[in-house]
Amino acid sequence: MDEPSYLDHAAGSPVLPEVVNAMVPALGLPGNPNSTHAAGRRARRMLEEARELIAARVGVQPSEVVFTSGGTESNNLAVLGSLGDPARPQLAISAVEHASVAAVVGRAGEVVRLPVNPEGHVLLHAAEQLVGAQTAVVSLLWVNNETGAIQPVVAAAELAHRHGALLHSDAVAALGHVEVDLSSNAIDLLSLSAHKVGGPVGIGALIVRRGVRLRPIGFGGGQEARLRSGTVPVALAVGFAAAVERACNRLEPEAARLRALRDRLIAELARLPEVRVNTVEPAGPAIVNATFVGTRADDLLLLLDEAGIEASTGSACSAGVHQPSEVLLAMGRSQADAAASLRFSFGPDTTAGDIERLVAVLPEAVARARRAFG
């Protein structure tokens, strides 16, 4: 049988060969970048070069890049670290945030949810009523990792600032797919993760713009500008920088290529009976979400897997059973529809052949999944 078609890049993209090549010299080195001996200084140089590369690609200063263990930690740090002023106990988050922002609910501060329309785009006029002098931070995904919806993050930053609040954006699913350039907007905090762009798992960054006051949420040696204690994994940082370089260098042609594949898939999905596409412009080029009415997503995933297509629901999985997507529920879908939805997400190795294969096997897989459910 042919190699499976991996259409789950939004969950994790394979490490690219150039990233491995960049990491190898750093992997073999001893040296904590905080040590003052020659090996430590060498590690520090590599780390700072990686920081400079990433900073340049997202339009910030190197001192504004705080390395973390990934998107989850960056999001936790951004949101929880913004709290602290007793006059601003409130977090304002969109109703479609990733769990690493949404799960903060009930653990800290008071939370308001900014509603979205049925396409998953945040309603800024509603946000205007909900954000106020009590809000510490507004958090908004740049590109939704389940549906691909692009949020109006630049306008949201202006809105947040009008109320004296910070704007945090989770750009984990945006990096490499849409232009992420903080030199031309007022976003205060930005989360990134390496393994969604062909870098290694276990490293990410929080961009903290100069002048933004953030409190650490973990304590120790005070690394990373006292915001994130713990020895920074230099080899992972080097791999992260190589992946960001590659993703940003090829952004435009790659986005155009993936957008064409996405639109081809969307057109085919729209022709299938009782299939609703949940990805609506403005949306990133690499994600398609659809509801296969009358199926259980887990059945369909299994059938597609047997046919050599690796996809996902995109939503949280607990004990191996997928919960209906909170994102789709927030977009007004029923429980049944939210539990009948799949995400297909693309990356550098996704080809037209993968999409044709998916399109060829879907009608039969959906029919079988409907019979299994019905």
Ligand code: PMP
């Ligand atoms: N935010 C988004 C939008 C994501 O898709 C993910 C990964 N599922 C995360 C945050 C978490 O990133 P990490 O896996 O690096 O912790």
